[in-house]
Amino acid sequence: MTKQTYNIRNIALDLLMRISDQGGYSHLVIDQMLKKNQLEPRDGGLLTEIVYGTLQRKITLEYDLNSFIRSNKKIDKWVNWLLYLSFYQMKYLDKVPDHAVIHQSVEIAKRKGHKGIANFVNGILRSVQREGFPDYQEISDPVKRVSIETSHPLWLVKRWNEQYGIGKTEKMCQTNITHKKVSIRVQPLRITREQLLSRLETSHIKASLSPFSEQGLVIEEGNILRDETFQESLFTIQDESSMLVAELMDLKEGMAVLDACSAPGGKATHIAEKMNDNGKVSAYDLHDKKAELVRKKAKELGLTSIQSAQSDARKLQEKHAKQSFDRILIDAPCSGLGVLRSKPDIKYNKTKEDIVKLSIIQKEILHHIEPLLKNEGKLMYSTCTVDQEENEEVIKDFVEKHPDYRVDPTFFDELPAILKDSSGRSEFGIQIFPQDINSDGFFMTRLVRDS
Incomplete structure (x- = not known):
């Protein structure tokens, strides 16, 4: 030794x-x-x-x-x-x-x-x-067996079993203890996906095209963090589920976009790239240090349309007039129960009470920010969790209290083919489970404000 x-x-x-x-x-x-x-x-x-x-x-x-x-x-x-x-x-x-x-x-x-x-x-x-x-198969209670075999807290397995059934819960828990491939999002104003793919091949890094974003690549073999293309900021490391958020925002050049909970900046920079850096992205975070991460990320990628500052999302009416934005993204603070593969300590630190508190904050943010959207504008709501109380129930509560908003029916038409018939689809949005596309667990929906 x-x-x-x-x-x-x-x-x-x-x-x-x-x-x-x-x-x-x-x-x-x-x-x-x-x-x-x-x-x-x-x-x-x-x-x-x-x-x-x-x-x-x-x-x-x-x-x-x-x-x-x-x-x-x-x-x-x-x-x-x-x-x-x-x-x-x-x-x-x-x-x-x-x-x-x-x-x-x-x-x-x-x-x-x-x-x-x-x-x-x-x-x-x-x-x-x-x-x-x-031998875990000797554990007669299926919920306890899944908890022990996949190392998820018993309360969490019980909760998911109540929401989704033991079959889907077990698949999710099993997926959460497997390795996930790294995915990246190309900066298209600097290099095309095909050009980057070619450069990676010369470095003996094997990658495949992501079906969920025209900017996405999945690293099959090799260490992308040690490649010179990473130092040149030709791409951003981002999960494929997370890429879908900006892809489904129906963005166009010249738009005014609000990213209310922006750090560390992956989605804000994706929004700017989707608009060819032609428009205005107002990006905020509760903490100034995190808002600085967004500014740093935008600078690294050479994006000038992003303005990042510190603010509580529930106080943005103090900074912007009503109906200021064509698009709004609320990537809400959440329990993070969809990203347990890369942050396993989350499952040991979260409680039922945390979920309740977060759902209240999510509703407060939605209620406060909705007046900032223009008539016929679109609001994207997303979380990196798989809990219904933070997802479907938040949206259900919102549309019931705001009759001028509805879930955009065209949102479902724009989903990738693999997700259009997903069991995670509901009238309130799409729940992506880790096992669905071998990605992080994510919820997203698009609301439209009628004139």
Whole structure:
């Protein structure tokens, strides 16, 4: 065992403790650590895999551990996490031999604890090696089984089961623990999709055309973040579901567009690109630092039609007159339960109460902003969640209270073919599930204001 190998597991343990016990955001904490330690790509990849994988499977790994220890046994948190990450490697990483995992984990236990802890860790891992992991099919309650097998909180699986049924819920949960391919959106004012595809091929990066956006590419093989085209800001990393939002806004050059909840700027810059940077995009965010991210992103992409500033979306009537905008986007603050594949810690931090509070904020934003839309203008509402209380129920409440608004029937005609007959379609919009197009979970709808 090399010192570097030991360090990777030790760093992984420290990261998991920071994320779980100190509330750090997984993607930010991992990124900071990678930059600080300047790890080789291979080591950085292993570290990321262990941390994300252990987080993603935490409930499963906890269930596994409980089958090997006495129920009244008190274990320090760091020892729990050490065993979780060890279990993850033994169970899901074929290239890491069990004996190496056990040896490294015992060494960490010795250095961080004492001989008694090291013996305990060794005993647990040896038992797992001999006996194997539990069979989840023996769990008779299907909701509990899905919760354990896919590592989703029981309350969340129950909630989705009530909303969508166990079949769709299980598919969604299973998809949430799989890897998702990176997708990118070409900056068409700098390069065509075909030209970028050709350049990527010379760098041995394999990509395919996205069927959901004329600007979209899906990376099949290779590290796009290390390619020179990334440094040249020829594209934006964006999920395919997220790309659909601007694609379905019915944008035209010269329009005045409001992006009320804009950071980090992916949709605002997409809107500007769709209008050939000819128009005006007023982009706001609640926090000034996040509004600055939008300004930075627009500058990187060479877009001049975006004006970004700090503001609560519920106070934008103080900045704009009624009927100022041809198009409005409300990409509402939400629980984020559609992006669990890339941000697994979300599922452990959100509660039912959070969803209720967010749905209230979403309704407040819609109610406050709707006077800013011109007659016959169109308002796009989207979230990166899959919860009906934040999606269909918000829109149902809005149209009932605002008779001059209705769901635009032509919106459904413009959906990609694969989504036109989707089971996620309702009279209030389209719910895209992670398993539908192998993307993030997203809800979107388009409202039209009658004259």
